[in-house]
Amino acid sequence: MTAVIEARGLGKRYGRRWALADCTLAVPAGRVVGLVGPNGAGKTTLLQLAAGLLAPTSGAITVLGHHPGGSPAQLSRVGFVAQDSPLYAGLSVAGHLRMGAWLNPGWDTEYAARRIRQLGLDLRQRAGSLSGGQRAQLALILAAAKRPELLLLDEPVASLDPLARREFLQGLMETVAEHGASVVLSSHLIADVERVCDFLIVLTASHVRAAGETEALLASHHRLSGPYRDPGTLPASWEVIEESHTGKQSVLLVRTDDPVLDPAWTDRPVSLEDLILAYLRQPGSGTGAGRPGLEVAS
Amino acid sequence: MIEFQLDTVSGVATYLQLVQQVHDALRLGLLEPGDKLPTAQQVVAKLAINPNTVLKAYRDLEREGLVRGRPGQGTFVIRSLPGTDPVTQRRFLAAMTDLLRSARSAGLGPDDIEAIYRTAVRGSFAEGVA
Amino acid sequence: MIRFTLLRFRVQAAVAAAGLLIIAIILAVTGPHLAHVYDTTLRACQQQGDCTLALGTLPPSPDGTLRALLYALVVAVPGLIGMFWGAPLAARELEAGTFRLAWTQGITRTRWLAAKLGVIGALSMLTAELLSLMVTWWASPIETASMDRLAPGVFHAGGIVPAGYAAFAFALGLTAGLLTRRTLPAIAITLVIFTAAQLAVPAFLRPQLIAPVHLSSPLAIASVTQMGTANATPAGGGTLFVQAQPDIPGAWILSSDIVTPAGRPADTLPAGQACSESHSRQACEAYIASFHLRHSVTYQPGSRYWALQWYETGIYLGLALVLAGLCFLRIGPAARRPGGPARASGGAATASGPWRWLGPRHLSRRRGRASGPWPGSRRGTRSRPLSRS
Numbered sequence: 001m002t003a004v005i006e007a008r009g010l011g012k013r014y015g016r017r018w019a020l021a022d023c024t025l026a027v028p029a030g031r032v033v034g035l036v037g038p039n040g041a042g043k044t045t046l047l048q049l050a051a052g053l054l055a056p057t058s059g060a061i062t063v064l065g066h067h068p069g070g071s072p073a074q075l076s077r078v079g080f081v082a083q084d085s086p087l088y089a090g091l092s093v094a095g096h097l098r099m100g101a102w103l104n105p106g107w108d109t110e111y112a113a114r115r116i117r118q119l120g121l122d123l124r125q126r127a128g129s130l131s132g133g134q135r136a137q138l139a140l141i142l143a144a145a146k147r148p149e150l151l152l153l154d155e156p157v158a159s160l161d162p163l164a165r166r167e168f169l170q171g172l173m174e175t176v177a178e179h180g181a182s183v184v185l186s187s188h189l190i191a192d193v194e195r196v197c198d199f200l201i202v203l204t205a206s207h208v209r210a211a212g213e214t215e216a217l218l219a220s221h222h223r224l225s226g227p228y229r230d231p232g233t234l235p236a237s238w239e240v241i242e243e244s245h246t247g248k249q250s251v252l253l254v255r256t257d258d259p260v261l262d263p264a265w266t267d268r269p270v271s272l273e274d275l276i277l278a279y280l281r282q283p284g285s286g287t288g289a290g291r292p293g294l295e296v297a298s
Numbered sequence: 299m300i301e302f303q304l305d306t307v308s309g310v311a312t313y314l315q316l317v318q319q320v321h322d323a324l325r326l327g328l329l330e331p332g333d334k335l336p337t338a339q340q341v342v343a344k345l346a347i348n349p350n351t352v353l354k355a356y357r358d359l360e361r362e363g364l365v366r367g368r369p370g371q372g373t374f375v376i377r378s379l380p381g382t383d384p385v386t387q388r389r390f391l392a393a394m395t396d397l398l399r400s401a402r403s404a405g406l407g408p409d410d411i412e413a414i415y416r417t418a419v420r421g422s423f424a425e426g427v428a
Numbered sequence: 429m430i431r432f433t434l435l436r437f438r439v440q441a442a443v444a445a446a447g448l449l450i451i452a453i454i455l456a457v458t459g460p461h462l463a464h465v466y467d468t469t470l471r472a473c474q475q476q477g478d479c480t481l482a483l484g485t486l487p488p489s490p491d492g493t494l495r496a497l498l499y500a501l502v503v504a505v506p507g508l509i510g511m512f513w514g515a516p517l518a519a520r521e522l523e524a525g526t527f528r529l530a531w532t533q534g535i536t537r538t539r540w541l542a543a544k545l546g547v548i549g550a551l552s553m554l555t556a557e558l559l560s561l562m563v564t565w566w567a568s569p570i571e572t573a574s575m576d577r578l579a580p581g582v583f584h585a586g587g588i589v590p591a592g593y594a595a596f597a598f599a600l601g602l603t604a605g606l607l608t609r610r611t612l613p614a615i616a617i618t619l620v621i622f623t624a625a626q627l628a629v630p631a632f633l634r635p636q637l638i639a640p641v642h643l644s645s646p647l648a649i650a651s652v653t654q655m656g657t658a659n660a661t662p663a664g665g666g667t668l669f670v671q672a673q674p675d676i677p678g679a680w681i682l683s684s685d686i687v688t689p690a691g692r693p694a695d696t697l698p699a700g701q702a703c704s705e706s707h708s709r710q711a712c713e714a715y716i717a718s719f720h721l722r723h724s725v726t727y728q729p730g731s732r733y734w735a736l737q738w739y740e741t742g743i744y745l746g747l748a749l750v751l752a753g754l755c756f757l758r759i760g761p762a763a764r765r766p767g768g769p770a771r772a773s774g775g776a777a778t779a780s781g782p783w784r785w786l787g788p789r790h791l792s793r794r795r796g797r798a799s800g801p802w803p804g805s806r807r808g809t810r811s812r813p814l815s816r817s
Contacts, residue, residue, distance in 0.1 A: 173342035177349035
């Protein structure tokens with residue numbers, strides 16, 4: 001399976017602060033990837049590195065097998081929508097479409113026109129006077145109409161109302177179904193991620209905490225509850241994401257590929273939301289492996 | 299054409315919900331052999347879900363032998379579910395109605411009836427709900 | 429990209445065209461009349477000899493404010509171009525974040541910048557030069573009459589230097605915008621530097637572009653404009669005060685000194701009785717003549733007008749090119765260095781590979797060691813990078 005994005009030890013530093021550190025992952029093609037994490041976790045940095053807007057401080061990244069943003073051909077294969085959907089405020093919708101057609105060799109005029117019609121956008125209206133949802137939709141059209149193999153979207157729905165959000169995701173999924181592009185979508189709205197994403201990257205405090213197919217992640221995480229167990233006696237192959245111990249009971253969120261055979265544990269499936277939240281709650285230091293400190297049951 | 303719904307709170311995987319809805323439609327006669335299922339594009343335009351989910355559901359249905367995908371044309375129903383004979387359905391509907399009538403006259407309320415029904419179903423289908 | 433640049437530039441282009449048109453109409457309406465007035469006045473006064481007085485009473489006079497204002501306009505327009513066409517060009521994109529849209533389209537940043545520089549740079553030069561041509565055409569009767577093409581207030585408005593100013597100011601604005609990433613500071617920086625250049629170049633550089641001519645000739649009494657006593661004391665002392673006007677038509681006089689044959693300035697000489705107030709002009713003239721004073725003039729002859737124009741334009745264009753080069757370095761990917769670190773697959777963006785758009789200002793030069801599961805990666809040494817703000 002070819003990887004659309006491959007990173008090894010990727011890092012980006014501003015001054016003394018590492019916005020992204022030690023990022024190693026391989027994102028397979030044909031997926032809708034959810035990049036989740038709190039604000040300031042490094043999602044924007046990772047996306048901009050993949051789009052070629054930033055240069056790495058350490059490590060390496062390839063997108064579709066090549067240097068991000070390294071050539072017009074590469075730029076045409078990757079669509080990017082930055083946070084808050086930047087558009088030229090004084091330029092009309094039609095002007096933006098003309099820009100897309102002039103600057104992108106693979107521009108699909110028919111697709112763009114159809115989407116504009118579907119959305120009911122006025123071609124003569126200036127982009128500065130569009131609503132937030134309309135701006136996000138237009139920015140998506142500009143990125144998608146050049147028929148990229150990969151779409152990178154930085155929190156495209158963060159500032160939209162629920163209806164606009166839903167409509168944006170509908171449009172995005174329709175585009176994916178039509179063009180077959182891979183998508184990397186950063187968001188801090190877990191409900192949206194649950195709905196559309198089949199591959200997940202969890203990013204907190206500049207580090208990747210988890211990355212994998214959603215189904216595989218859900219299958220490999222277990223919420224275990226049972227009588228109190230000393231953390232030191234747990235199997236070594238278990239990666240404890242979250243644990244809480246009262247005097248009598250232990251509740252763990254554990255990641256393991258081995259089946260949980262010990263009958264003392266009650267094994268409940270984990271929802272995607274619980275899984276993500278558990279990673280988000282982890283203390284921020286360290287490289288991810290190993291057990292975090294004891295957490296008192298909240 | 300069938301219109302899919304999504305239940306986000308049940309915890310059931312999306313693709314399973316789609317498969318289930320096709321099964322239900324086949325059983326109720328809303329879908330018949332020769333009918334075309336909506337394209338992945340149409341489904342996701344309505345539901346805003348991952349197209350792969352739709353394709354996965356259709357692949358499952360194809361594996362069950364209920365549908366067949368024709369390249370360039372779409373996915374079509376090729377047979378109905380076994381045991382969906384409307385005569386059989388009507389017969390059991392009549393039997394169930396009689397049973398409920400006697401249950402109500404024995405003093406059982408709707409909650410009781412539902413609890414009894416669920417227990418009976420669970421006991422009857424040892425592998426879980428079909 | 430060229431079409432798109434023009435599309436986004438249409439408002440500014442329209443404003444410039446309208447401005448030029450208005451000025452063109454005004455000048456076209458008043459120009460012929462001006463030529464006629466000068467023509468008749470010159471013919472009349474040349475019969476009588478000296479025309480300076482006659483010309484001085486004309487509206488517009490050679491030294492008048494209208495002419496000065498028009499010339500000032502010709503040199504102000506390049507400055508305005510730099511401030512309002514050049515500075516916002518990059519700064520607005522960076523401020524508003526739209527560069528993240530522009531630089532993820534199907535063209536490289538280098539091509540993006542080249543199109544903007546080329547198209548709007550050319551339009552800037554064209555606008556400034558058109559204005560200069562119109563004003564020069566309108567003022568040509570005056571210039572022919574007073575022969576002061578090389579004077580600082582006139583030189584900068586004619587010939588081809590306005591195009592050079594425009595190119596420089598535009599490149600300056602663009603560079604300032606690219607470096608500061610904010611529109612207002614970029615506008616301010618452009619204004620300050622352009623003004624400084626326009627003050628410094630005529631004062632220090634232009635006189636030396638070609639080695640000026642030195643002329644030392646015996647002082648002609650006819651050219652003496654003032655004579656008398658300076659620092660007069662009641663006892664009859666004081667220093668000699670002599671001033672003379674060089675008679676070199678069309679020249680740009682850089683310095684004009686009256687000196688003794690020994691080379692000392694005339695005002696070291698004693699005033700003497702002859703040039704005090706009570707005595708006659710002829711007596712003073714005779715007194716001055718007795719010293720055999722010499723008139724030492726440094727000047728640029730009028731024939732050097734075009735040579736100076738080309739040199740100055742060349743300098744401004746050269747500066748513009750340097751600034752443009754700076755912009756390209758700032759923005760675009762540098763060529764991949766052959767001896768770089770090992771890569772996972774061909775074409776990876778590595779840490780010491782092409783330097784891309786940088787983040788916040790305080791990007792430190794020293795980078796952290798490459799960590800991670802990738803043995804053998806070496807920090808390649810880069811050529812000395814340009815200073816990053």
